Amino acid sequence: MPLLTLDSVSLAYGMQPLLDQASLVVEAGERVCLLGRNGEGKSTLLKIVSGEVVPDGGLVRLEDGAVLAVLPQNLPTEDARTAYEVVSGAFPETGGLLAEFHHLSQQADEASLDRLMKVQERLEALDGWRLDQKVTTILAQYGIDPERRLDTLSGGWQRRVLLARALVGEPDILLLDEPTNHLDVPAIAWLEEALGQFRGAMLFVSHDRAFIRRMATRIVELDRGHLVSFAATYDKYLELKEKALEEEERQNALFDKRLKQEEAWIRQGIKARRTRNMGRVRALKAMREEHRQRRVRGGTASFAVEDAARSGKLVVETRDAGFGYGQGADIIREMNLTVLRGDKIGLVGENGTGKTTLVRLLLGDLKPTEGAVRLGTNLQVAYFDQLRGELDLTRNALDNLSEGREFIEINGQNKHVLGYLQEFLFTPERARSPVRVFSGGERARLLLAKLFSKPANILVLDEPTNDLDVETLELLEEQLAEFKGTVIVISHDREFLDNVVTETVFLDGTGHVREYVGGYSDWRRQGGRFPSEAGGNRPDKQDKHTGTGQNGKSAKQAAKPVGQSTKSKPAKLSYKLKLELDELPGKIEALEQEIATLQSTIADADFYSGPPNEVSATLEELADREARLEQVIERWMELEEQASQ
Incomplete structure (x- = not known):
């Protein structure tokens, strides 16, 4: 018997229903990811399941005796x-x-x-x-x-x-709404591990693609009021969804062509004053009504960054720069960093390690308490605030953006403010609504619209991925990749960092700043680790504001601080470590064979039609083997490097 059943559930707040005869079945042990564009009603659907919102019609049923729990979205x-x-x-x-x-x-x-x-x-x-x-x-x-x-x-x-x-x-079923928002990477990794051990069913909303890949056993999309299930992994879902949209467009085109022919027939019949086939006339009326009721998929957000005049080649240079508030350990110290025009830098570190402080130091908003910071010439900065502080919640979207203007100039072209907002998927009615009623995703899109309406050659984005749907997120990635200016990103979205940045700057919580080539995955391959992973301070003993432990220290990192030399030499391998190094290639080969076998099983066309418990167990086993393989490879690289010294 299904654990959770939604049968023909309907709910409408305006002209278009959020849920239109939507149905869903969740079996025990499933981990279902609910996807959809911002404003489609995903959070509302979770509230219906939890009983917080009562639908206009339909049935929501939990199995008798089943226990439901909710992990709230807001902290x-x-x-x-x-x-x-x-x-x-x-x-x-x-x-x-x-x-x-x-x-x-x-x-x-x-x-x-x-x-x-x-x-x-x-x-x-x-x-x-x-x-x-x-x-x-x-x-x-x-x-x-x-x-x-x-x-x-x-x-x-x-x-x-x-x-x-x-x-x-x-609980037998757990509801989660954007559980990774505002969490740093170690916290996300811990959450993934904890949820992986939970044996009940999960229904969750997330736009964190790495999290979805790790957790979901099935994808359900909320699209124009209907729930569509894809018994597949996230990557397979993307392929199936693209094919489904292509087929929908083809069917709509055929329908529209037939409707056009029938309209021509009825007009010709009137002109010739012939007796018409009334059955065909009734069919035409039905086709007109079907066309009128059709909910066309909303357009994709379309925006571009307005380039300002180029900045100087040097954007900012720091020499032994440091910053502190005089209350103990410095937040930043002995930093030597050079940012050039066109660099795309990702700032990585646990919450409270000083990433925002570092950005303010680089932009000249803060003066270093030691060393020097030299700014380049002709710097025009656009800043995306994770707290959405640039938005006035009492005003509507139109007023927030226009600032008294009717037209704005974007890359040399005058655009009406309302038309510009439509490129960010705001209808005229929504653009005139107060921002306080907007969802988190709508506020993020509005802030992007405001950000990109002004010329800039430096983009600073502080947690831009929170609340953005996947389509808007992918478009943002494309725009940042094509942007000719400088990009500085603070983010805990691992895939976003991999797709955007060319250089990773890591803050370890002790004030040291380390520089790596490439994105997040490259940083990990080069030995990048968070203090909590290396046996550093327990975060529950961590000060909320400084990010340092009670003793003001954090774990040492393998990488070299920017601008500093490391004098200590790695110790030679002991006999025990040499034996371990010799055994690792065999372990790697065995794990690769196990992974290949599991991947072959999952690739079978009938795999996802099997018992959900077996599907879930196989996917978990694959994730476990892949994680173990990564650990073994990292250990092999570590010992191999020591042996080569």
């Missing part, structure tokens, strides 16, 4: 509860008593002891100690300090606490 801004209180809150009555007992047990006064006895009696009646053990166990499993307040944790650790709350009740 709490002000929540003084401890991690224990948040997670135990998954059990409404018992959780409150557990949190109270946890608090009272640390008090010593007589009144607290009296209340403690009453709470203890009630907990025993509710079997509360079993639930307390579950809360304690999952907090320990996720490495969470039970006493840490939620508002002192970084975004990644807040997400970890919320996931613990969602999973402590052992």
Whole structure:
């Protein structure tokens, strides 16, 4: 029996329905990714499943006794509860008593002891100690300090606490809406690992292509009110979707041609005053109605960056530059970095390591507290703010962009503001709506429209991929690749970095800045690692604002800091390490054979029609083997490099 069923669900807020007789079945153990353009209604669909929104019609049914949990999209801004209180809150009555007992047990006064006895009696009646053990166990499993307040944790650790709350009740199905937004790469990697161990069903919305590839066993697309299922991996889905769109265009063209012929026939019949075939007339009326009801797929966003006059060849140069607020360790120190016209630089680092501070230092918004920063000439900067601070939420999209203008000049051509917004998929009605009612994706598109309406030779993009649908994201990648000026990107989207940047600058959290050739994957191949991966500070002990541990230190990295020399030499291989190095090629070959066998199984045409549990298990096994192969290869490269010294 299906775990979750949506049968002919409908919901409309305006002229076009968000859901139009939409149906979906989710089986136990499936990990279903819900895709669709911004504004199609993906988040609304999740709210319907969770019961937060009631549809206009149709049926939403959970299997009897099934438990549903939700990982919320937005992180709490002000929540003084401890991690224990948040997670135990998954059990409404018992959780409150557990949190109270946890608090009272640390008090010593007589009144607290009296209340403690009453709470203890009630907990025993509710079997509360079993639930307390579950809360304690999952907090320990996720490495969470039970006493840490939620508002002192970084975004990644807040997400970890919320996931613990969602999973402590052992749900049968988990709903997630953009779970990777605002998370750094280590937090995303941890989330992928934790969700990979979850054996229940998942229904999630995401535009992070690397995350989708890792997690999804099936793709469901919300397109013009209908749900279309693709029993395939993400890459196979892209192929099938392209073919489906081509077939739809072909069928529409044939229909339109036939309609045109029938229209010509009816007009000719009227002109000749002949008796017409009434059955054919009724069929024509039906064709006209079908054409009128047709929901044409919305156009693809179309935009281009307006180039300004070229900047000087040198954009910025730093010499032993550093910056700090005088409160301990410097955020940036001893940085020697040269940015030239046309460079496309990706800034990578865990949250709180100073990426935004580095950008402000490079642009001259901040003065270095040590060393020097020299700016080039004729710099015209366009800045994409991850917090969307450039937008006035009380005004509509038209006013936000126009700033009193009716026409704007884009690459030498005058365009009406309304027409320009339509290139970013804003209808005239939507363009006149206040920004506060926009979805995250619509706000991101509006900010891009505003950004690209002004000439620039330096583009600075701070987390531009959050909330953007895949089609807009791919177009943005194309535009940035063709842009002749300089691009500086802060992003945790691994595929976006690989597709855009030619140089990666890594901030390790100790103030050191390291420079690598290529994108994110190239950085990883060159030995790039985050401090938390190398046994650095636990993020739950990390200060939310500085990103450094309580001792102000972080793990050492293998790469060389920009502009600094490394005097220490690697140690020679021990006998034990030499034996390990000799064994690694055999392990690599064996893993490659296993991966080839699994890939052959998955490529079979009938693979996805098999039992969902077996499909899921095979895909998980392939992901596990690929991850192990990557680890073994990296270890081999590390030992081989040491042996060659």
